[in-house]
Amino acid sequence: MMDWNFNSRFAEIYSFVESKVREEGGGGCVYVSGVPGTGKTATVKEVIRRLQVRGKKKKRSLRRYFLCRMKSGR
Numbered sequence: 001m002m003d004w005n006f007n008s009r010f011a012e013i014y015s016f017v018e019s020k021v022r023e024e025g026g027g028g029c030v031y032v033s034g035v036p037g038t039g040k041t042a043t044v045k046e047v048i049r050r051l052q053v054r055g056k057k058k059k060r061s062l063r064r065y066f067l068c069r070m071k072s073g074r
Helices: 006-022 040-057
Strands: none
Touching: 006 040
16 A cells, blocks of 8 residues: 555656756756655656656657665664
């Protein structure tokens, strides 16, 4: 069950990443945190997937990105 306010958080992350992909020479960093099982990784992966699909439709490739995942030491 996703209790992470998925729609608004998804839109926020999507908008940020999309703006960085569009910028010439742009880059950025986003830190997504929350309790386990709330959809953080799934959200980021879906944002990337949708941007890749959109890029293919427009015959543009998505710039390189680096996805770093960290787990709590708990």
